Amino acid sequence: MDMLTEALERMFSERATPAVIRGIEAGDDPAALWAEIASSGFLDILLPEDKGGAGVSLDDAFPSFMLAGQHALPLPFVQTVMAKGWLDALGHDAPEGPIAIAGPDTSRSEDGGLSVQNLAFGKAADWVLAGFGDLWVLLPSAAARIEGDEIRGSQTADLYWAAMPDNARIIDTPEAAVCSPAQLAAASLAPLLAGAARQALDMTLAHVAERQQFGRAIAQFQAVQSLISVMAERVWAMRMAARLALHAPDAMPSPRLAAIGKTRCSEAAPTVADGAHALHGAIGITEEYDLQLYTRRLREWRRAGGTEAWWARQLGREVIQSSEGTALDFILASTK
Amino acid sequence: MTIDVLDLASIPEEDEALRGPVRAFLQESVLSLPADRRARTWMGFDAGFSRALAERGWLGLTLPKEYGGAQLGPFARFVISEELLAAGAPVSAHWIADRQSGPLILKYGTEEQKHFYLPRISRAEAFFCIGMSEPSSGSDLASIRSRATRTANGWRLNGSKIWTTNAQHSHYMIALVRTSGEPQDRYKGLSQLIVDLSLPGVTVRPIEDMSGDAHFSEVFFDNVECPENALIGEEGNGWAQVNAELAFERSGPERLYSSMVLVESWLRHCRDSAANEGVRLETMGHIVSWLTVLRSLSLALTAKLARGESPAIEASLVKDLGTEIEQSIPRWIGDVLGAEPHLAASPELRRTVSYLEQLAPSFSLRGGTREIMRGIIARGLNLR
Numbered sequence: 001m002d003m004l005t006e007a008l009e010r011m012f013s014e015r016a017t018p019a020v021i022r023g024i025e026a027g028d029d030p031a032a033l034w035a036e037i038a039s040s041g042f043l044d045i046l047l048p049e050d051k052g053g054a055g056v057s058l059d060d061a062f063p064s065f066m067l068a069g070q071h072a073l074p075l076p077f078v079q080t081v082m083a084k085g086w087l088d089a090l091g092h093d094a095p096e097g098p099i100a101i102a103g104p105d106t107s108r109s110e111d112g113g114l115s116v117q118n119l120a121f122g123k124a125a126d127w128v129l130a131g132f133g134d135l136w137v138l139l140p141s142a143a144a145r146i147e148g149d150e151i152r153g154s155q156t157a158d159l160y161w162a163a164m165p166d167n168a169r170i171i172d173t174p175e176a177a178v179c180s181p182a183q184l185a186a187a188s189l190a191p192l193l194a195g196a197a198r199q200a201l202d203m204t205l206a207h208v209a210e211r212q213q214f215g216r217a218i219a220q221f222q223a224v225q226s227l228i229s230v231m232a233e234r235v236w237a238m239r240m241a242a243r244l245a246l247h248a249p250d251a252m253p254s255p256r257l258a259a260i261g262k263t264r265c266s267e268a269a270p271t272v273a274d275g276a277h278a279l280h281g282a283i284g285i286t287e288e289y290d291l292q293l294y295t296r297r298l299r300e301w302r303r304a305g306g307t308e309a310w311w312a313r314q315l316g317r318e319v320i321q322s323s324e325g326t327a328l329d330f331i332l333a334s335t336k
Numbered sequence: 337m338t339i340d341v342l343d344l345a346s347i348p349e350e351d352e353a354l355r356g357p358v359r360a361f362l363q364e365s366v367l368s369l370p371a372d373r374r375a376r377t378w379m380g381f382d383a384g385f386s387r388a389l390a391e392r393g394w395l396g397l398t399l400p401k402e403y404g405g406a407q408l409g410p411f412a413r414f415v416i417s418e419e420l421l422a423a424g425a426p427v428s429a430h431w432i433a434d435r436q437s438g439p440l441i442l443k444y445g446t447e448e449q450k451h452f453y454l455p456r457i458s459r460a461e462a463f464f465c466i467g468m469s470e471p472s473s474g475s476d477l478a479s480i481r482s483r484a485t486r487t488a489n490g491w492r493l494n495g496s497k498i499w500t501t502n503a504q505h506s507h508y509m510i511a512l513v514r515t516s517g518e519p520q521d522r523y524k525g526l527s528q529l530i531v532d533l534s535l536p537g538v539t540v541r542p543i544e545d546m547s548g549d550a551h552f553s554e555v556f557f558d559n560v561e562c563p564e565n566a567l568i569g570e571e572g573n574g575w576a577q578v579n580a581e582l583a584f585e586r587s588g589p590e591r592l593y594s595s596m597v598l599v600e601s602w603l604r605h606c607r608d609s610a611a612n613e614g615v616r617l618e619t620m621g622h623i624v625s626w627l628t629v630l631r632s633l634s635l636a637l638t639a640k641l642a643r644g645e646s647p648a649i650e651a652s653l654v655k656d657l658g659t660e661i662e663q664s665i666p667r668w669i670g671d672v673l674g675a676e677p678h679l680a681a682s683p684e685l686r687r688t689v690s691y692l693e694q695l696a697p698s699f700s701l702r703g704g705t706r707e708i709m710r711g712i713i714a715r716g717l718n719l720r
Contacts, residue, residue, distance in 0.1 A: 225714035233657040260625040312621025
């Protein structure tokens with residue numbers, strides 16, 4: 001582990017404990033935890049050094065982003081870090097406070113109303129970075145009507161603005177093809193999914209080694225080993241998919257790799273969650289056992305920021321309509 | 337085994353530079369063949385094609401120059417392999433020798449063996465097959481019964497092998513046989529012999545598969561007198577040698593591109609017809625995203641091989657996942673074609689789907705079955 005990741009691991013382990021997470025999910029003010037993260041300086045790591053950052057690339061930040069998923073962090077840490085880097089790359093300063101990033105679930109009504117649905121961390125953000133077609137904008141949550149998704153413990157919310165707030169910040173859409181807010185949201189959720197999946201797998205590995213039935217650890221049964229292998233294959237693929245989603249020498253993700261990463265991480269998430277619950281038995285679905293912190297997020301983050309069906313269709317359209325070479329050419333060009 | 341060991345690896349520029357020339361050659365020599373023929377990829381046999389590759393220096397890729405090889409690294413082999421596989425080139429004549437028999441001989445062979453076999457492999461004059469499975473030993477490989485006993489001049493071999501890919505076309509078999517002990521001794525007492533398949537007492541009987549091809553054979557050994565130097569590596573070390581060889585066999589791009597000719601054919605079909613929406617786009621997106629991730633995992637394994645490691649467990653994980661996706665592709669594409677009955681698909685495209693549907697079960701059998709892979713993964717995760 002590099003120093004950055006080590007420091008974060010320590011902070012998340014000490015401060016974002018399962019008890020703290022449950023508290024925030026039940027409505028506790030997350031301000032203290034956020035202040036801790038903000039004062040650490042981590043939020044600015046993607047900014048250049050002359051702007052108070054650490055000049056870290058997405059490539060280098062990847063392990064720390066996975067940690068946020070592994071710890072089921074109930075705050076938009078990854079989204080804020082990535083939004084700050086993205087805004088800086090486009091020549092904008094970021095506002096203070098946590099930033100959530102809208103996926104493709106946005107719409108604009110004829111009377112000027114703005115709607116962002118299914119927004120991951122929508123309850124905990126001060127700002128929402130969203131794209132409405134060509135209109136890219138940072139919207140203040142304070143001016144929005146916020147409706148939680150009514151799912152227990154969920155940090156996802158729908159936000160509605162009757163009109164464009166005065167203090168909204170319009171981001172001029174550059175000519176060059178850069179990552180849109182929805183693509184940025186996809187890239188930001190991939191490492192969270194991969195991290196939560198890794199944690200669910202690790203918990204399952206520990207459980208099957210310990211749990212005895214028929215006089216031996218259930219890990220000894222081939223049916224259990226087979227299901228674990230399927231889960232492990234998914235988790236390793238998710239880790240690589242998320243790694244690709246954040247494969248960039250700077251703060252700007254590749255739109256295509258973001259789509260690839262979210263497609264694969266979203267599609268695998270339910271398989272890992274289902275496998276973890278199947279092998280844990282009844283204890284796994286209890287409130288007091290921590291597995292649910294991760295499996296609920298696997299399902300929530302899968303649907304937020306565009307599901308695999310959405311992103312696979314974007315990719316498929318690009319392969320068939322926007323490119324000319326072979327499928328292999330497309331694959332090679334994506335990872336170049 | 338931890339998840340962080342397979343990281344992004346990039347292909348060195350000098351290896352990537354091989355892609356253009358290989359592609360230009362394939363454009364002339366292979367791409368005019370119908371897709372359902374090309375779908376055979378590393379099951380398609382054409383000795384002339386292998387010799388044409390050898391003339392261009394694209395065989396014996398990882399073997400040293402002093403043995404006639406190209407002295408390139410595993411990444412060069414990856415580039416050339418993925419181009420050959422994606423185009424559907426008939427590579428089976430040299431495939432096994434280039435992938436694993438050559439590297440095995442290089443690692444364990446005597447100077448005499450290296451000087452004899454490796455230049456022939458690099459010139460596409462010596463084709464190899466691998467004798468592992470027997471009629472009563474499939475996944476339980478350590479239970480093999482073929483036996484070589486010492487004679488005054490070498491080894492006398494008796495027994496049989498089955499499901500041996502390309503035995504009917506090959507000059508040599510690297511056979512895993514028992515040289516001491518009994519089947520219940522399991523891993524102990526096994527050795528590898530290079531068997532000249534032209535020797536008296538060797539009978540090769542091709543087996544036709546359900547698609548009408550005969551790419552594997554049954555091979556009988558009836559008092560075959562092999563010379564002393566048929567032994568490769570150490571007597572009794574056969575099990576360890578076979579496992580090292582399998583890391584080469586299980587990690588390569590042939591574990592993700594087996595249905596690639598179909599993907600390319602279907603992509604052309606999609607571009608030729610206007611109805612690009614819904615399930616068609618989604619399926620294409622799933623295929624390319626899976627292949628991109630699998631390719632990155634396979635490259636990560638290649639980086640490990642390049643560092644001299646033998647990533648047996650990780651290779652099993654990638655093989656099991658890769659073959660699952662290879663097997664799914666004909667079904668997925670067949671689904672979409674069925675959902676668009678009003679759009680005509682060419683007979684060639686439909687033949688390619690059908691052929692791969694029939695061949696696909698073999699993807700997760702060859703090189704170790706799915707169930708064996710999962711056992712290896714479970715051991716890597718300390719479950720057994």
